[in-house]
Amino acid sequence: SSGINAEYGGPDQVVQCMEKLGYRVGFSLIEKATKDEARVKEDVDIVKYICKDLWNMLFRKQADNLKTNHTGTFVIQDNRFRFLTRVSQSEQYKQRGELYVAFTCGVVKGALANFGLPCSVTAEIDMSPTVKVTLTLQQPPI
């Protein structure tokens, strides 16, 4: 595992780099995909768009679950995250698994930013291939 990490200076830098790449992709993807769609109004509708339409575009399936605490935090759950379904579920690969989710987190962040909802996006992998992506809106919802 030293190859790529050494070039980028460590796993954190790799994650950051992947997120940045994902951000630009998510931003452009949303610009293009929402062209002929009806206007998406509420914050909740935007997050639902991410769970259904964006997930469909990226993974050809929708996200499996969406939870919210109604104060600006959403958790998107995917029970069979496409990039992890072929990765062994043993403990030793758990940290590597985070690198596989980084790009997607960037895509979601860029997509939300273009919708006008800047937020922080983090992912947890408790039980691969189930992934939980947490969105924390930077402005409290009105």
Next chain:
Amino acid sequence: MAVCIAVLTKDNCPLYIACDPNEDSLKLHFLVHTSIDVIEEKLNSATAANDPRDLYLGQLYPNEDYRIYGYVTNTKIKIVVIESISNPLKDGDARQLFSKVHGAYIKLVCNPFYSPGSPVTSQPFLSSVASLMRAKTIA
């Protein structure tokens, strides 16, 4: 034939404004600026006369010399088109025009060498907008 096509960012900053050289560009810039308020009002009004899900906002407000139309994308980018009363576009043409400007903007954003929000120097975008301004009818 449009006398002005303007693209504004989410924060209502002008991203790109093209004006017909025969017209007073300062006046047109001013009209674009004042139309921002009208656009915001239309977006926020709960009982919109138009279908609230439609991206095209129609004619924004009456003016003796010009017709001013608005359009807001799902990504909060605003497009304003001004045409002179003497040479108006038909309603169908106006929608087509916005659709094409929107399309040109999307191509601009998808260009990885363009950083969203920065000044536009992309030749394809500039020439698309220039030819849309000159077009007598929108195909």
